[in-house]
Amino acid sequence: MAEAEPRRRARGGGGAARRAARTAVSFETARFIERRVPNYEILDEEALELIEANADLVLEEIGVNFVNNPEALKLWKEAGADVEGERVRIPRGLARKLCQTAPSRFTQVARNPERNVEIGGKSLVLAPVYGPPFVRDAEGRRYATMEDFRKFVKLGYMSKWLHHSGGTVCEPTDVPVNKRHFDMLHAHMTLSDKPFMGSVTEPSRAQDSVDMCKILFGEDFVQDNTVMTSLININSPLTFDDVMMGALEVYAKNNQACIISPFIVGGAMAPVSVAGTLTQVLAEVMAGIAYSQLLRPGAPVIFGAFVTSIDMNSGAPTFGTPEASQILYGAGQLARRMGLPFRSGGGLCGSKLPDAQSAYETAHTLNAALLGGVNFMLHACGWLEGGLVSSFEKFVLDADQLGVLHRLAAGIALDENAQALDAIREVGPGGHYLGCAHTQANFKDSFWRSDVLDYRPFETWFEAGAQDSFALASARVEKLLGDYQAPPLDQGISEALDAFIARRKASMPDALT
């Protein structure tokens, strides 16, 4: 593990008393999931081969556009593609061949090495909501601020089942667009010790992300290790814009991981059919990952598929629908056949509130993601209203549900203790297991238990105020934020980060876009 340990840092400042107070509150984080259960394979071999052949045909005959990016066009031409204007047509088999240098599994290092995550194979890494401009809490819905952002990072740090601090947990709209990324990264780096994502909204902001990581982890360490996994959306259908590709270029060249992900609302950015959408997804991801490998063979990448359906009555994107699950299952199979880590799923929903609708839709997506072999799940908690809103209550409700996935993925134990034949003998027909030796020895770890949902008898619950899940979640948000304590950070690093941000911010005017 020597190559995956960031440089040792001297503990900064605080005396024994402060350290004791810190350690008094323990924020346990479960290790990333390693599935001991099979994946769900919805498509058979013939279907998979058909979709793969169609995706090859799309790349060869229709091609993809690399917009405003002469350097990319040059690389593609050198690699053997047919380049005409901004259109890149890729001969059958070439994209797949180029993808072969991408690793099937990689480690993303956290500043606390215990929180490193492995992405690929049978793993599942859980990261929070990404992108919403609004937040919702017990008071209602409003534009997100940097203070909201920090609260979400704190909640993520304290969430046992969340392995990753994420990226834009909400858009801090009170900070100018061109300076936000500094404050967001600073929050992830200082308020949490879990792995995180870098900025992708400008190539220069990706470079700032890399430079800040060099301060946090050490210059050499960053060159040799992956310390960020960032989100590169493809402009579906079949378009790679220069902003996103610019960020990808920075990250790939610096050996930092990217999710290469079509962003598709079916019927708008892809055909209104599951098979057609899978074809387009595969073509787009192959082109994007092939390009990443042209930039730096071996650069860590993830096969992404953010795909959902549309309500043809209102034009609104819909989530947790059966078509979205089918696409997830199929895309997972396509990713595994390429030997690539897979990103999809999340706690996706279209509901305006963290109510029954939001939970049905979220649970459908979470189940599909677990069984569909997702390796990196963005939006695993806190996503509301089709991604327009980060919800504090839904964050803690979803984060709790992620425990269900951990337990389900652990599989069924079959050792002698789990077989429990002695218990069945001891209790016999008509008996009761509560008091038997096997139950006494095993009950503490036998069944997963929610930390936020209500298991009390009706009368107790009623007398305590008959709270619904929303009210229980609000109380938990308050409690967690009240208990929060920052993980220790070397004072020298902290000061160096502050100085870098101050210098960079001073060098630019405020920008609104």
Place this chain on the structure above:
Amino acid sequence: MAEAEPRRRARGGGGAARRAARTAVSFETARFIERRVPNYEILDEEALELIEANADLVLEEIGVNFVNNPEALKLWKEAGADVEGERVRIPRGLARKLCQTAPSRFTQVARNPERNVEIGGKSLVLAPVYGPPFVRDAEGRRYATMEDFRKFVKLGYMSKWLHHSGGTVCEPTDVPVNKRHFDMLHAHMTLSDKPFMGSVTEPSRAQDSVDMCKILFGEDFVQDNTVMTSLININSPLTFDDVMMGALEVYAKNNQACIISPFIVGGAMAPVSVAGTLTQVLAEVMAGIAYSQLLRPGAPVIFGAFVTSIDMNSGAPTFGTPEASQILYGAGQLARRMGLPFRSGGGLCGSKLPDAQSAYETAHTLNAALLGGVNFMLHACGWLEGGLVSSFEKFVLDADQLGVLHRLAAGIALDENAQALDAIREVGPGGHYLGCAHTQANFKDSFWRSDVLDYRPFETWFEAGAQDSFALASARVEKLLGDYQAPPLDQGISEALDAFIARRKASMPDALT
């Protein structure tokens, strides 16, 4: 299909105008699900063989009790079991051998033959909540009445994705215990034309159920066809009481179907381990189904598994937990290896309200049931508070979610239209699919759409009152009950049912248990 069509009935009473009014409101019911997707197999061959061997060992070494039932003990002895007092020890392999005469698939006939259901193989039949003494609606929680019962039957009749009218959709506590079954069956027979369940609370009530079916379907028809599927719970661990077995005896001898189902809260009625619970489930079901085949070889039965976990802090049963899903997946595999129809799952939850908790828990169970190969899903909608409450709002919310299962089970189309290559060609890089020919030709049927959840933009939803799922569901309950129209029923049959019930009720005093 001649053997599965009940006798032709003359349309009773009403003239052309009334018939026109009736047909103006159409209550479409989807055909039962025939899965075109694979089952999820969580256990490998070695694990399944281990559990099967352990179950055989439990039956041979520990055995099961048939309580207060000399006739059953006699049958078991004749079949080769070792009978000692009420304990029946079954030599290795005997129970499994006896189970072989049970059909792997059977038809349950409805009085409207279009609503016949097939149970077994790749099918999934959805039936509503069963058993709660309380109801909850927009006004709160109270004891259930016969009027509530009728409302639930009406809602079930009007639910497109529900194939079955169920049985005790709630306990009508305002009717004496010994007379309830008449009113409940009458409601299912007259207010709906979907298939239903018979009474199991006394052997005589099972006989009444058979007798009422003879009036509804015709005497000979009932002898030759299965017109009821009833729920026989095993008194876990390993105990078969005389009341339930008495009902089973009536149904099996009359060729009516029974679900033979352990009712297990893990840690109380079975070991606190998944493998131990699966062992006990298999042993119990094999003993119960073997007994049904001793009564009448070929009697239709279902391998049941109602199994959930327990909260060891409060002792409350918990639902939608990962252990419950694991047991469902494993039990489904064990049932398929015996070639038997499988019952498990449902919209199970422990929540007191139809809130986010109830929906997370419900959706976990629904997904596991679909992928775990369930053939008959009781409690598919309306179940609340660990089965203590039938909820009107949850009934319509869950019944709507059952549409997700239909669509997911239909699999992924791969014909030329579904491949959509022409659409991808037409739109090309950077284009938009909303207006293309393929979208126009397919959008109406492309994506599943909820009939109760909200897809409106935030502003529209907010101005309309910012309703949560509960409020939307309440409105739908009102709307459906307002639109309800009874399916036509031959007047002679209707009068004969009334006369039978009046005569039987007059023959007995009111009883409270």
